[in-house]
Amino acid sequence: MTYRLPSLNSLRAFEAAGRHLSFKTAADELGLTPGAVSQQVKKLEASLGVPLFRRLPQGLLMTAEGEAYLPDVTQVFEDLTRATEAIAPGINSKKFRVGLAPAVRRLLPDAWPQHCETLKHHVRDLVETSDVERVRRNEIDCLIRPGGGPYGALALVILPGGGAGEDLHFICRPGLADCAQSKAILRDLTRQVAAVS
Known part of the structure; x- marks a missing residue:
């Protein structure tokens, strides 16, 4: 055909x-x-x-x-x-370099993201930062921080803070918010925030 x-x-x-x-x-x-x-x-x-x-x-x-x-x-x-x-x-196996704001660190387990087998497959390393410009410069693949913005053309996923307080912002380049790495990180973050609530 x-x-x-x-x-x-x-x-x-x-x-x-x-x-x-x-x-x-x-x-x-x-x-x-x-x-x-x-x-x-x-x-x-x-x-x-x-x-x-x-x-x-x-x-x-x-x-x-x-x-x-x-x-x-x-x-x-x-x-x-x-x-x-x-x-x-293997085509979608690129591991993310994740930026994590110090204020978010206290909500997560000490070993995050290595605490869970799933995230080990999706996260290469962790960088402590709140600087969104590092996403724009491709120094990190995504950034997790409390609130903030505006982020311009970057993609934003908001995770409600619930009892943990302020909403969390997951910021990445356009097109990355729906990839397997982002989805795995977001699923785990949602669980962690719910556990703190």
């Missing part, structure tokens, strides 16, 4: 731009320039013969066709990721 599909790069650009409604944020995630993402999306629109976005002075707005297309394209990328990791688990 021959598959008549647009280019994978065009689909990746559309999917990221659709999730963020921003060529700039999509470009940060994909390691491209906003112009390159825009060109890939234009190429996709031309090959489909359908506009996927309305380009407005204040940002992007998806057309009805774009809104209908995005969930299926996202699902395809999730399925490809899952299938690839099933046969080549």
Whole structure:
């Protein structure tokens, strides 16, 4: 069977731009320039013969066709990721360098993150810092700190503090918040904060 599909790069650009409604944020995630993402999306629109976005002075707005297309394209990328990791688990084995604010350290076990087998597979080392610029400079993969912001184009996941007090902010580069490493760290942090509450 021959598959008549647009280019994978065009689909990746559309999917990221659709999730963020921003060529700039999509470009940060994909390691491209906003112009390159825009060109890939234009190429996709031309090959489909359908506009996927309305380009407005204040940002992007998806057309009805774009809104209908995005969930299926996202699902395809999730399925490809899952299938690839099933046969080549090492492809997603990059361990994170985690920044941890001193104020958060008291909420976690002394041996964190080495206290749990799961995190041993996802965390390379720990750096004591509250400096979000270290995430921007790629010195650390993520940063866990109490509150703060704004973080600009960086991704943010907020963990409610509950009885432990202030909410925790998990900050990383766009595209990393949904990876296996981030999910494992967030699951463990949620358990730890709940135990302190």
